[in-house]
Amino acid sequence: MSSKPPEEDFAALLSGLANTSGEWLRGSGPESDIVISSRIRLARNLADYPFISQASSADRQAVAKILRERIVDILAGKNVTYLDVAQLESLDRQFLVERQLISREHAESEGARGVLIDPQEQVSLMINEEDHLRVQVMHSGLDLQKAWEQVNVLDDLIEERVTFAFHDQLGYLTACPTNVGTGLRVSVMLHLPALVITRQIEKVLRSLQKISLAVRGLYGEGSQAMGDFYQISNQITLGRSEPDLLKQVGDVVPVLIDYERRAREFLVRESQQVLHDRVSRAYGILRTAQTISSEETMHLLSSVRMGVNLGLIGDLEIPKINELFIRTQPAHLQKMVGNELETADRNIERARYLRLYLNRKSSEHDAEGQN
Amino acid sequence: MKCQQCDRQATFHITELTGGKPQELHLCEECARVYLTQPNEEAPSGAAFVGALAQHLAVSQTAEELARLDRTACPVCGVTFYDFRNQGRLGCPHDYVGFSKELEPLILNIHGETEHCGKRPKRYDQGTDRLTDLIRLRREMQEAVDAEQYERASEIRDEIKAIQQSAGLP
Numbered sequence: 394m395s396s397k398p399p400e401e402d403f404a405a406l407l408s409g410l411a412n413t414s415g416e417w418l419r420g421s422g423p424e425s426d427i428v429i430s431s432r433i434r435l436a437r438n439l440a441d442y443p444f445i446s447q448a449s450s451a452d453r454q455a456v457a458k459i460l461r462e463r464i465v466d467i468l469a470g471k472n473v474t475y476l477d478v479a480q481l482e483s484l485d486r487q488f489l490v491e492r493q494l495i496s497r498e499h500a501e502s503e504g505a506r507g508v509l510i511d512p513q514e515q516v517s518l519m520i521n522e523e524d525h526l527r528v529q530v531m532h533s534g535l536d537l538q539k540a541w542e543q544v545n546v547l548d549d550l551i552e553e554r555v556t557f558a559f560h561d562q563l564g565y566l567t568a569c570p571t572n573v574g575t576g577l578r579v580s581v582m583l584h585l586p587a588l589v590i591t592r593q594i595e596k597v598l599r600s601l602q603k604i605s606l607a608v609r610g611l612y613g614e615g616s617q618a619m620g621d622f623y624q625i626s627n628q629i630t631l632g633r634s635e636p637d638l639l640k641q642v643g644d645v646v647p648v649l650i651d652y653e654r655r656a657r658e659f660l661v662r663e664s665q666q667v668l669h670d671r672v673s674r675a676y677g678i679l680r681t682a683q684t685i686s687s688e689e690t691m692h693l694l695s696s697v698r699m700g701v702n703l704g705l706i707g708d709l710e711i712p713k714i715n716e717l718f719i720r721t722q723p724a725h726l727q728k729m730v731g732n733e734l735e736t737a738d739r740n741i742e743r744a745r746y747l748r749l750y751l752n753r754k755s756s757e758h759d760a761e762g763q764n
Numbered sequence: 765m766k767c768q769q770c771d772r773q774a775t776f777h778i779t780e781l782t783g784g785k786p787q788e789l790h791l792c793e794e795c796a797r798v799y800l801t802q803p804n805e806e807a808p809s810g811a812a813f814v815g816a817l818a819q820h821l822a823v824s825q826t827a828e829e830l831a832r833l834d835r836t837a838c839p840v841c842g843v844t845f846y847d848f849r850n851q852g853r854l855g856c857p858h859d860y861v862g863f864s865k866e867l868e869p870l871i872l873n874i875h876g877e878t879e880h881c882g883k884r885p886k887r888y889d890q891g892t893d894r895l896t897d898l899i900r901l902r903r904e905m906q907e908a909v910d911a912e913q914y915e916r917a918s919e920i921r922d923e924i925k926a927i928q929q930s931a932g933l934p
Contacts, residue, residue: 440857440892441933443899447841447855449906523853545883552885556933558857561891563871564880566857570814570871573860575882605876632877 416514420712422534426702427650429582429622429715432493433540433639434529435548436567436576440558444568445521453505453521460520463554464509471511478506484733487724493531495519516547524568524576526551537579537643541635564631574631579642583649586621586699587656597652598623605629606645620691620718625649657703672700676709680751684740690721690747709751717750767792815852817870838862840900858896887932898927 422428438444442456461475478486478499486500495508499522506521519527528547530540558566564574572578588594598608607628610619625645627638660668675696678685698714700706719725721743727734730742766773772792834846843855845863854860860867872878888895901924908917927933 438857440888440895441898441928443841443856444854446847446851446853447843449903451906452902548883552887556888556892556895556931557885558895559885559888559892560857560860560880561889562879563860564882564884566860568853570854570867571874573871574875574877574880577882629875629877631871631875632879632881634882638882 416531416533419533420710420715422532422536424646424650425534426711427584427653428535428646429584430531430533431536431540432529432531432578432580432582433537433544434527434578434580435544435565436524436572436578437526437528437548437551437565438524438558438567439526440556442525445523445525446568448504450504456525457505457507457520459555460518460526461507461509464518464551467550467554468509468511473509473511473516476508476510478508479504484724484727488728491719491722491724496522496527498522516543518547524572535581535646537581537639541579541639545635571628572630575633575635575638577630577635577638578626579638580624580626581642581646582622582624583646583653584621584695584698585623585649585653586695587660588653589621590660591656593652593656594623597649601625601645604641604645606642619688620695622695657699661703668703669700669705672696672703672705676700676706676751679747681748682744684737685744685747686740687721687723687743690743691718694718694721717747720750721747765790767795769795812852814870814874815849817873818849818852818866833866836863840896840903842903856896856899858893858899861893895927895931895933898924898933901927 416430422431439456439459442448442452445453448456465473465475476489478489478495481489483500486495489495489508490497490500492514494510494514494517496519499506499508499519502522504521506519508520509518510516515530515532517529517531519529528544528551530543530547532540560566565576567573567576585594585597588597601608605628607626609624609626610622625642627642630638633641675693679690679693679697694714694717697706697709698711701709701711701714720729723739726739726742726746729746734742768790770792772794834849835844837844838855838859839862840858841856843859845866848854848859848863854863868878901920905917905920905924908914908920
């Protein structure tokens with residue numbers, strides 16, 4: 394920890410974050426052409442305070458103070474930063490949501506609340522979200538086991554300093570009975586464009602729901618997944634051990650990867666030209682558009698990302714595309730420009746940024762090629 | 765009535781109010797689960813599902829039983845069963861003890877199990893329910909302060925300190 398009070402660092406931290414892409418979009422790790430990120434989170438509550446819905450404002454402040462002080466103490470030397478979410482501007486809160494460091498609910502709720510994050514953006518500890526504490530670790534690619542080990546160690550350390558609500562038969566007690574028991578949510582984010590194009594995605598998602606796995610889209614409103622990103626997670630948290638829950642999600646991922654790869658192979662084999670055309674047009678629009686919405690950007694970037702993975706686009710790399718997915722989000726754009734923008738102005742700014750970024754990338758590449 | 769999405773019996777009758785004009789949905793339990801757990805910008809999904817499920821489980825009771833149950837308040841945090849049905853969130857850890865009879869079918873429905881078999885804390889591995897006394901006492905202390913009964917409030921504060929010390933809480 395620095396000697397300054399942690400929240401004084403937040404302006405520097407946030408502007409630092411705006412120039413990086415964050416752990417989960419690093420684009421590395423096993424199977425990272427299809428698996429974007431692996432995430433583990435635990436829900437915990439202090440035994441001697443009411444859950445959030447019944448907590449007075451004094452209770453919320455006490456819970457935030459206790460958890461913040463103990464955790465900062467435990468993580469001393471790890472350079473974690475505490476952000477007082479209640480004090481942040483709405484744009485900064487939105488920015489953290491886009492980076493998946495806090496939930497939308499955490500950004501939009503009221504009362505004392507905060508988040509502790511590490512500089513690599515692997516660890517985020519949300520205080521006073523739906524539960525008193527949400528411990529989250531995110532890794533790039535398919536890496537559930539390591540992420541779980543990291544969460545488990547953190548949980549053990551924190552539990553040495555605080556007493557979490559626990560019931561002999563029901564396990565860890567949570568504000569919503571859907572999380573009771575282990576309080577564990579295991580999630581994997583996948584990029585499945587070929588399953589979407591070949592119209593197999595619905596079938597796949599239905600079969601996942603049958604085995605009690607939840608599926609939701611990234612950034613999507615409702616059930617519509619934007620950019621063909623899907624998050625698979627366990628629905629059940631009680632009656633199974635943590636390793637079992639890890640396995641339940643972990644076992645299905647290779648199957649999904651296999652389906653997606655086969656769908657991509659099918660597309661290459663059966664309609665190479667159509668696919669190449671689709672990918673190239675997407676790339677072309679992104680490099681030339683004068684105004685573009687967030688939805689269209691996600692949609693086109695998804696095609697380009699698949700094109701790069703299939704070798705149809707040679708002058709772009711996956712980490713660069715991943716970076717664009719996040720930097721073209723509304724709050725990220727506004728942070729980069731340095732002031733708030735209306736939707737129409739955001740769309741112009743987004744197109745300008747994409748043109749600059751993608752044309753620079755390819756001309757740099759060409760220059761390198763000539764040398 | 766048949767479920768609108770499959771051939772099973774519809775047991776959930778949902779009135780969707782979020783899309784402009786109210787829309788009636790009649791679904792079986794499985795389709796209702798899928799429908800209600802879809803991410804929704806307005807309502808946190810888990811809570812919406814739990815609330816609807818609690819509503820459903822409570823429907824099988826007679827009106828008087830339901831009214832009595834709805835008024836039942838947790839002695840620790842004061843949340844009523846009605847509050848829980850509405851918001852899908854519990855008020856404190858003691859609710860799992862106080863409303864255990866009502867919650868058991870709900871938990872079985874969500875998880876298919878009622879026994880935790882994962883990680884346990886090193887301390888308090890038999891449960892932390894006795895610590896919920898502190899929640900009740902803090903509430904009573906605040907009430908005493910609000911009623912300007914300062915002597916009573918300070919007695920309660922001493923009681924809280926004593927419990928914290930004996931429990932090894934800072």
